[in-house]
Amino acid sequence: MSRSANEINKGAWSREEDETLTNYVTLHGEGKWQKVAQNAGLQRCGKSCRQRWLNYLKPGIKRGDISVDEEDMIIRLHHLLGNRWALIAKRLPGRTDNEIKNYWNTNLSKKLQTRPTAWSPPPAASAKHHSKYAEEKAKHNNIVTLEAPRPTRAKAVYYGSDHKRSSPSSPNQMEGDDDASDLNFLIDDIDQNQLLIPEPPLENIEDQNTNKVELHNNSSSSSSDFHQLLPEIMFDPLDSFLDVELKRVASFLGLEDL
DNA sequence: AACTGGGACAACCGCTCAGAT
DNA sequence: AATCTGAGCGGTTGTCCCAGT
Structure with a gap:
């Protein structure tokens, strides 16, 4: 043609x-x-x-596998921001919103949706890594499935009334020039190191009475290559302290759609 | 070796918003 | 104030590749 x-x-x-x-x-x-x-x-x-x-x-675009740290960051920022891929991408230098969105849709959404165990796969657990994934998963298949409501806890979100950007002169007037700056003050205070969770191999013990899931260090085998996604940061966004607080601040700022 | 299903990712599409006219 | 245009964003689709059968 x-x-x-x-x-x-x-x-x-x-x-x-x-x-x-x-x-x-x-x-x-x-x-x-x-x-x-x-x-x-x-x-x-x-x-x-x-x-x-x-x-x-564009120069500076990072190609290749998403690292463990980047994956953790994406998960936590997604809890904070939802599908605001552009905002999330701004916190991950060299990564694009499209790449993060794709990674979320193909890897993380399913992983977190099913979330059969507390174990999380290695970075970029794509088809290329499936055998490794399966191998590690098998090692952990005695871990209790997390069916009970998970503890909700925000570990590293700080903001306060004295924050220099938290008190705009009017609820609808922001200093920033875009969504990112509007929201940055909410997350600038996050010590990003605190968003990264260390990785003791853990075993879940579910308490039938309290529905609490406890994590016990069961480090007979060393799996330091893999990070643990602690249930305590898998908060329900509608039920969590963080969400409530975010909504409160968003309401104050006239950013209801957060 | 051929076929097939699913994963990964690049690209498209539609919508919204802000600035210019 | 209304309209136009460019830019940005997020959802969706299309295509390629690979592993399994």
């Missing part, structure tokens, strides 16, 4: 297209993506150029 001169190209980007776009943006800078597409001679819509640049070509 022949392609007319002004037909828009769709689908995967070729190496030549990538080079053309990279050269043009390097020379002229970002922005005015409609003109980028025209002036660079790309048979692409401006939107496609922008997305290709921001998600793939």
